[in-house]
Amino acid sequence: MRDRNLRLTQIRLEDAEKKISNPSFWSKKGLGNDIGYYVFDYPPEDELIVRDWLQYIQGRSKSKTSEFKLTVFDLYDIMIDMLEENDFLDLCFEMEKKDGVERITKAVSRTLGLSDDEGLIVKHIKEKIQEDTVILLAGVGKCYPILRAHKILNNLHQMLVNAPVVMLYPGKYGEKSLTLFNNDEEDNFYWVKRLVKN
Secondary structure, three states: OOHHHHHHHHHHHHHHHHHOOOOHOOOOOHHHOOOEEEEEOOOHHHHHHHHHHHHHHHHHHHHHOOOOEEEEEHHHHHHHHHHHOOOOOOOOHHHHHHOHHHHHHHHHHHHOOOOOOOOHHHHHHHHHHHEEEEEEEEEEHHHHHOHHHHHHHHHHHHHHOOOOOOEEEEEEEEOOEEOOOOOOEEEEOOEEEEEEOO
């Protein structure tokens, strides 16, 4: 069973590469020329396979013969960098020891403005986006429970990011809701599409 699931993830990653490489995907020539928001969901136990694919697809996009551009944002790395820049990371460790994860989640959310349309992470992503690029959001599982996928997607959507956005998601997307690690239900998403079928 595990081997079959692993093979399915590999096939779906190959399909994801084909889709992302297609000019109609990244040049916004789809139905109505609308910007797409997508989820590539996968079993959490296949995280290392997805990370390897992410390195591969980044390398491919940087080659001189590449027909598409790719910008990868690891949400965990961005969050850690911002906490370090604000001299807040060491304080977070102390606060977690003393008050637990729930307190640290609220403190980091407030510091980075994770509930705001103009939050620091969303601003960072918007500032770094280049023209004619595909945005891949990674690191969702590593950020849990501090940073939630639905907040980032909602805030990016409200800022009208002018590029297709694909979130790599270790869990399930049921066409209406995100379920991280297959057990933690998130908000509804009627406007996000699954990148490739299961």
